[in-house]
Amino acid sequence: MISNFLTNTVSVFVFSSIEVGKHLYWKIGNNTVHGQVFIVSWFVIGTLVSISLIGTRRLKRIPEKLQNFMEFVLEFLQDITKTQISDKTYTYWVPYISTIFLFILGSNWAGALIPWKLIRLPEGELAAPTNDINTTVALSLLTSLAYFYAGLNKHGLKYFVRYIQPTPVLLPINVLEDFTKPLSLSFRLFGNVLADELVVSVFTLLVPIVIPLPVMILGLFASSIQALIFSTLSAAYIGEAIESH
Secondary structure (H helix, E strand, O other): OOOHHHHHHHHHHHHOOOOOOOOEEEEEEOEEHHHHHHHHHHHOOOOOOOHHHHHHOOOOOOOOOOOHHHHHHHHHHHHHHHHOOOOHHHHHHHHHHHHHHHHHHHHHHHHHHHOOHHOOOOOOOOOOHHHOHEEEEHHHHHHHHHHHHHHHHHHHHHHHHHHHOOOOOHHHHHHHHHHHHHHHHHHHHHHHHHHHHHHHHHHHHOOOOOOOOHHHHHHHHHHHHHHHHHHHHHHHHHHHHHHHH
């Protein structure tokens, strides 16, 4: 267990120093960021906000068209949260779980459906934000902060008693678990999205455009599943922190 954790930790530092391809770098203060990730992320966020505003602009008692779709999506996301978190507190976490799900889904689909490679940049190329390890690590760290907040808000400092339950012997393993959760969340999402884009790119280069279409459709399905897995696990971790005693 400890050796696996050390291996994963070392891998994070190694991957953070590796440059795969070229990137569009932006200088923000003393920090350097990947500009292409911000561009597509803003596009996804803008699209989600626009759809939300249009869909809720003229609400009716009997929903029609886009409002009906919006209510269906909201009920679906509420069910995800309610399934993992207790009925009394789940409504507080619906906005977070919904945001995580919609952003990951929008990012994955934007990378799969939009031909970003046709847009030329000074350096690098546009792609799904979730195929950048920095994005997936940031999302997983948000989830870690969320379930720590949920546990401390519910139980106070008594929340940390869970680390020595059912026996203090398990303290190292329980501490390591809090490190492996964000690692597994981030690498699972990053690896699946990157692998899907690589497979589609290779098929497009090797065979005519008609052949990769089934692979692209399968990729859309896999992208949706990854968004569902990430948001469900996030809700499960929050629910576990709330219920722990």
